[in-house]
Amino acid sequence: MFGIGGGQGARQFTELGLALLLSSLIGLERELQQKSAGLRTHTLVGVGSALFVEVSLHGFGPANGLTGTGFDGSRVAAQIVSGIGFIGGGLIFVRRDAVRGLTTAATIWLTCAVGMACGGGLPLLAAAAAVVHFLVVRGFPLLTRRLTAVPTVERFELLLSYRTRRGVLGRVLELCTSQGFRVTDVHIHSEAREGESGKGKGKGREAEVVLGLEGRKPAHPLVEELTDWEGVLDVGLRAHRDSTE
Structure with missing residues (x-):
C-alpha cells in the first residue's frame, strides 16, 4: 500500500x-x-x-486480476x-x-x-x-x-441631470440617434427633487436619467454639446459596467 x-x-x-x-x-x-x-x-x-x-x-x-471482473x-x-x-x-x-x-x-x-x-x-x-x-x-x-479595420462598437452610459417640462429628454434622444448612437437603455430616477424655482407648476423640476448608448465614434463631442443646452444641469459619461469575461 x-x-x-x-x-x-x-x-x-x-x-x-x-x-x-x-x-x-x-x-x-x-x-x-x-x-x-x-x-x-x-x-x-x-x-x-x-x-x-x-x-x-x-x-x-x-x-x-480477479475472475469475472473488468x-x-x-x-x-x-x-x-x-x-x-x-x-x-x-x-x-x-x-x-x-x-x-x-x-x-x-x-x-x-x-x-x-x-x-x-x-x-x-x-x-x-x-x-x-x-x-x-x-x-x-x-x-x-x-x-x-x-479590425472598422471601429469597434463602444458601449457607455450617459448621465444627465436636467429640468423637466422643457422637452430636454426628447431632444437628447433625437441628438443621440442623429449622431449615430443607438440608445439601448433609458433609466429615469423615480425620485425627482424640486429645483430652485420648482414652486410654480410651469417651472419644472430636476430629474436624472441614465442612457445606455452604443456607437462607433467618441462620445465626448456629444457631451460638449449637451453642456451648452438650456435646461441641462449636469452631464456625465462612464463606461458600460457589464462584461462577458
Missing part, C-alpha cells in the same frame, strides 16, 4: 507536479485579471483532474469531463442583458483537460494546451484590435 511503484513512483509524482505548475500558471493569469475563479481554484482543478486520471490508470490494477479506465476520465461542468456553470451568471464569466468557465474546463493530460502521461500536450490558453486570452485581444 505504501510502497514506491505500482502507480506511486517518480513518474506519477512528476506528472502531478507538472499539473500543479501548469494549472497554477493559468490560475495566476486569471487571478491578476481579478476573476471569480483565480489561482487556488484553477490549481485545485488541475491537480485534482490529474489525480483522478492517475487513479483510473493505476488505482484499480489489482481488481483486473475495468475501463476511460470511464473515470469521462466523469471528470461531465463533473467539471458544475463548477463552470457556477461561474456564469447574467446581469441585465449581458452574460458574464464565460471565459473563466472555459478556462476552468481547459485547466481540467491540462490536468488530465498530465495524469495520462501526455506532458507535451498539456504544456501545449497551457500555451494555447495564454495565446487566446492574452494575445487574441491584441490581434483583433490590429486586424
Whole structure:
C-alpha cells in the first residue's frame, strides 16, 4: 500500500507536479485579471483532474486480476469531463442583458483537460494546451484590435441631470440617434427633487436619467454639446459596467 511503484513512483509524482505548475500558471493569469475563479481554484482543478486520471490508470490494477471482473479506465476520465461542468456553470451568471464569466468557465474546463493530460502521461500536450490558453486570452485581444479595420462598437452610459417640462429628454434622444448612437437603455430616477424655482407648476423640476448608448465614434463631442443646452444641469459619461469575461 505504501510502497514506491505500482502507480506511486517518480513518474506519477512528476506528472502531478507538472499539473500543479501548469494549472497554477493559468490560475495566476486569471487571478491578476481579478476573476471569480483565480489561482487556488484553477490549481485545485488541475491537480485534482490529474489525480483522478492517475487513479483510473493505476488505482484499480489489482481488481483486473480477479475472475469475472473488468475495468475501463476511460470511464473515470469521462466523469471528470461531465463533473467539471458544475463548477463552470457556477461561474456564469447574467446581469441585465449581458452574460458574464464565460471565459473563466472555459478556462476552468481547459485547466481540467491540462490536468488530465498530465495524469495520462501526455506532458507535451498539456504544456501545449497551457500555451494555447495564454495565446487566446492574452494575445487574441491584441490581434483583433490590429486586424479590425472598422471601429469597434463602444458601449457607455450617459448621465444627465436636467429640468423637466422643457422637452430636454426628447431632444437628447433625437441628438443621440442623429449622431449615430443607438440608445439601448433609458433609466429615469423615480425620485425627482424640486429645483430652485420648482414652486410654480410651469417651472419644472430636476430629474436624472441614465442612457445606455452604443456607437462607433467618441462620445465626448456629444457631451460638449449637451453642456451648452438650456435646461441641462449636469452631464456625465462612464463606461458600460457589464462584461462577458
